[in-house]
Every structure is written in structure tokens, then in C-alpha cells.
Amino acid sequence: MAPKVNCNPIKLSNIVTYLQKSRTAHSIKELEKHLPSIASINSMQVKDYIQSLTDENRINVEKIGSGNWYWSFASQDLRLRERALAEAKVGRERASVTVEELKAKLLQVRTLREDEEAVLDLPGERREDLLAKQVELGEGIESLRREIEAFRDNDPTEVERKVKDTREARERAEMLTDEIYSMEAWFMKQGLDAESMRNFGQAFYGDEFDSEEGMLREL
Missing domain, CATH: 1.10.10.10 (Winged helix-like DNA-binding domain superfamily/Winged helix DNA-binding domain)
Structure with a gap:
């Protein structure tokens, strides 16, 4: 208590x-x-x-x-003092180790800083060499990226994806073409002559319309 x-x-x-x-x-x-x-x-x-x-x-x-x-008893007090002294010595030793570790880290930091300053103090030609090396490495990395992208075109998964996308695009185009032909047929039933339909198709579809055949070009 x-x-x-x-x-x-x-x-x-x-x-x-x-x-x-x-x-x-x-x-x-x-x-x-x-x-x-x-x-x-x-x-x-x-x-x-x-x-x-x-x-x-x-x-x-x-x-x-x-x-x-x-x-x-006095002997008991002496033992307590001796124990306190021993604990103090242990604490001092630990503190000394910590101080030495901090000194080593400080020295390491100073060395790294000096190395960095030494690089900055290099003659102009040396700095230019380092910059040129940096540019060269950057170009090498970019070249590797292009090669990887080229290999990607041959990837079976990528090829399959492109085939699927192309197939779906063609199916959508064919569906729209059927709808266009249905509309043209409806216009013809409403009395629009073939020449008027050809002129309308040329104006509306542009290069996609085959004026000789009178219909959209094949995909």
C-alpha cells in the first residue's frame, strides 16, 4: 500500500x-x-x-x-547499496553501447553525405558522363517496354481477345446494315425512286456507299 x-x-x-x-x-x-x-x-x-x-x-x-x-540492520542497507550500484553499472554499460551505436550511425550518415557532395563536385565532363549514362539507361528501359508491347501482340490471350472483338464488331455492323436495308425498303414502298435513294445514300453514307451497286460497301 x-x-x-x-x-x-x-x-x-x-x-x-x-x-x-x-x-x-x-x-x-x-x-x-x-x-x-x-x-x-x-x-x-x-x-x-x-x-x-x-x-x-x-x-x-x-x-x-x-x-x-x-x-x-546495517548489513541489509549495505546489500541494498551494492545492488543499486550494480544496477547503475549495468545501466551505464547499456548507455555506453547505445552511444557507440549512435556514433557509428552518425559516421555512416556523414560518409554518405560526403559521397553525395563528392559526386556533385565532379568536373563538368564527369557530370556529363553520368547524365549521358542516365539518358542511356532511360532509353534502354523504354526499348524494353516496346519489346514487351510487341510480344504482347503475339500473346494467345491477346490474339483471342482481338478476334472476339472483331467478330462482335462485324455482327453489330451486319445487324445495323440489315436495319438500314429494311428502312430503304420502307422508303421505296412509300414511293421514293431508285435514283433518289442512290443520291440519298451517297449523301448520307459517304465513302461507305457504293454508288454503282446502289448499296453499302462490303466490310
Whole structure:
């Protein structure tokens, strides 16, 4: 359980020192009696300070009988300090590794930047060579694209699609032609003579109309 008040670190250390020097276990009632004068806190804060020290493993607590008893030994405090020191060393080593990795990455970035600047600083002829190479590569890519497009014309799937489209277009044209002939027949029945129909066809259909045959040209 976290303490209800913010505990002063110096007062916490004074309590630990008192418990270590006493070399004995204390009940909560004894601590509430002595700690206010030892740590300059009021009796209502004693439990909060004791709880804080317990949470930090700076003092020991054991339930004996009906109540808890608290104590601390100097050797225990030393072990805690040694553990904290070991953790600090591990953290420092990890930080050192991270720093070295960052330095290596920074060096890599600087090297790449220097290489880019070196290319930009090349003599005019060298830059022209690079640009010419770039143009050459671009033309090569375009040539490959044209070859791929040419091969596509021989693709069986593509050929089949074109045949299908052509067949459908012819069927639509034949259907429309039949409708046109039906309309012409209707006009003839209405009294329109052949010469007038020929002139009408030439004006309406243009090059698609065969004036000699008097009908649309064959597809």
C-alpha cells in the first residue's frame, strides 16, 4: 500500500539509522512514540513513513503474534547499496553501447553525405558522363517496354481477345446494315425512286456507299 503523504528522504534516512543503531525489532506503537522526535514528524505520519521504507525494502517487517514488528540492520542497507550500484553499472554499460551505436550511425550518415557532395563536385565532363549514362539507361528501359508491347501482340490471350472483338464488331455492323436495308425498303414502298435513294445514300453514307451497286460497301 502506497503512503498517503510524500515522505522526506532525509527523514526516511534518519528513521533507518535509528532502527539500525537500536539493533532490535520495534512494534508500531513504539515507533509512533519515538519516531516523531527522531525524524521530526508527527505521530500521524509514522505509519506512512514506515510503509514507504517497507515498500522500498529498506526495513524488514514481520507479523509476530497480533502485530507487526519492524527492524533494519546495517548489513541489509549495505546489500541494498551494492545492488543499486550494480544496477547503475549495468545501466551505464547499456548507455555506453547505445552511444557507440549512435556514433557509428552518425559516421555512416556523414560518409554518405560526403559521397553525395563528392559526386556533385565532379568536373563538368564527369557530370556529363553520368547524365549521358542516365539518358542511356532511360532509353534502354523504354526499348524494353516496346519489346514487351510487341510480344504482347503475339500473346494467345491477346490474339483471342482481338478476334472476339472483331467478330462482335462485324455482327453489330451486319445487324445495323440489315436495319438500314429494311428502312430503304420502307422508303421505296412509300414511293421514293431508285435514283433518289442512290443520291440519298451517297449523301448520307459517304465513302461507305457504293454508288454503282446502289448499296453499302462490303466490310
